[in-house]
Amino acid sequence: MARLTLLGDEAQIRDRAIVLGLDLSNARVIDPYTSELREQFAHTYAEMRAHKGVTLDRAHDVVVDPAYFGTLMVKAGEADGMVSGSITTTAHTIRPALEIIRTSPGVSVVSSVFFMCLADKVLAYGDCAINPDPNVEQLTDIAISSAKTAAQFGVEPRVAMLSYSTGGSGSGADVEKVREATALVHERAPELLVEGPIQYDAAVDPDVAATKLKDSPVAGRATVLVFPDLNTGNNTYKAVQRSASAVAIGPVLQGLNAPVNDLSRGATVRDIINTVAITGIQAKG
Numbered sequence: 004m005a006r007l008t009l010l011g012d013e014a015q016i017r018d019r020a021i022v023l024g025l026d027l028s029n030a031r032v033i034d035p036y037t038s039e040l041r042e043q044f045a046h047t048y049a050e051m052r053a054h055k056g057v058t059l060d061r062a063h064d065v066v067v068d069p070a071y072f073g074t075l076m077v078k079a080g081e082a083d084g085m086v087s088g089s090i091t092t093t094a095h096t097i098r099p100a101l102e103i104i105r106t107s108p109g110v111s112v113v114s115s116v117f118f119m120c121l122a123d124k125v126l127a128y129g130d131c132a133i134n135p136d137p138n139v140e141q142l143t144d145i146a147i148s149s150a151k152t153a154a155q156f157g158v159e160p161r162v163a164m165l166s167y168s169t170g171g172s173g174s175g176a177d178v179e180k181v182r183e184a185t186a187l188v189h190e191r192a193p194e195l196l197v198e199g200p201i202q203y204d205a206a207v208d209p210d211v212a213a214t215k216l217k218d219s220p221v222a223g224r225a226t227v228l229v230f231p232d233l234n235t236g237n238n239t240y241k242a243v244q245r246s247a248s249a250v251a252i253g254p255v256l257q258g259l260n261a262p263v264n265d266l267s268r269g270a271t272v273r274d275i276i277n278t279v280a281i282t283g284i285q286a287k288g
């Protein structure tokens with residue numbers, strides 16, 4: 004499904020492949036420390052980050068980090084996308100993308116979705132990985148980007164803007180944030196089916212929806228669940244993944260100029276393969 008380049012210590016990678024019985028004959032293996040691309044990438048990075056005080060000397064050290072090296076390969080057209088993060092934090096994987104690949108035009112923030120593969124359906128959860136406390140504008144962009152990503156992968160988007168309130172059942176600043184973001188989504192993407200504020204049960208369960216929010220085209224049948232902040236989103240995706248045996252594919256990053264995707268440090272081999280496949284699909288546009 005993809006032509007792979009593996010980044011790291013070449014001897015270690017090849018030894019490991021022998022132990023695991025893997026055939027690497029079709030994969031490119033590059034050690035960032037010794038690669039001839041290191042010099043070129045150091046110049047690119049130093050140029051791009053000069054306004055932040057990055058010198059060429061410093062850039063030489065930075066670009067040997069596989070996350071930086073891989074991101075610079077994408078920038079240079081040496082790769083179509085990058086997957087990283089199974090042994091590093093999310094911040095470590097995505098900071099190079101924020102600095103080098105940058106945000107697509109018209110999008111205020113890079114964000115993410117997880118595709119949650121449940122027994123009977125696939126839901127998209129956003130943003131469970133990047134923005135700790137999105138403001139109204141950012142939450143609006145997260146909702147619109149998540150709907151686009153869902154549609155790109157065959158999930159018809161019906162967007163629920165999650166909160167502890169359904170309609171006017173609860174109040175508070177956090178509810179107001181979600182209400183304002185929902186109004187802004189209506190304004191900026193009038194074709195999108197969106198409901199909010201709404202609680203998770205009213206969003207996905209038709210019986211609860213009939214009680215809490217009748218006549219909504221989204222309530223009870225939402226497919227894109229947008230969380231109000233990272234505490235809620237990250238813990239909810241992990242709770243569903245670990246306690247409901249769902250396969251969580253992601254975080255799939257959205258709003259970047261080229262595909263870079265992160266893995267959880269809890270990623271299984273299957274998660275890694277799924278994320279590589281998603282990245283390939285994003286690269287094909």
Ligand SMILES: CC(C)(COP(=O)(O)OP(=O)(O)OC[C@H]1O[C@@H](n2cnc3c(N)ncnc32)[C@H](O)[C@@H]1OP(=O)(O)O)[C@@H](O)C(=O)NCCC(=O)NCCS
Pocket residue numbers: 055093094095097098101102106111112113114131132133134135237
């Ligand atoms: C995303 C994250 C890594 C950004 O890192 P950061 O160190 O706060 O970023 P900085 O403020 O140093 O910004 C670095 C650059 O990225 C940009 N940036 C930061 N967040 C961004 C976002 N969501 N979208 C687009 N650009 C962003 C900044 O504008 C800045 O650009 P500049 O240096 O060219 O001016 C940080 O918000 C984070 O750690 N989020 C939580 C990740 C996490 O732990 N998730 C849970 C597990 S999945």
Ligand SMILES: CC(=O)OP(=O)(O)O
Pocket residue numbers: 091092093131132237253254266267268269
């Ligand atoms: C996405 C995520 O939560 O990553 P990690 O488990 O590595 O913190």
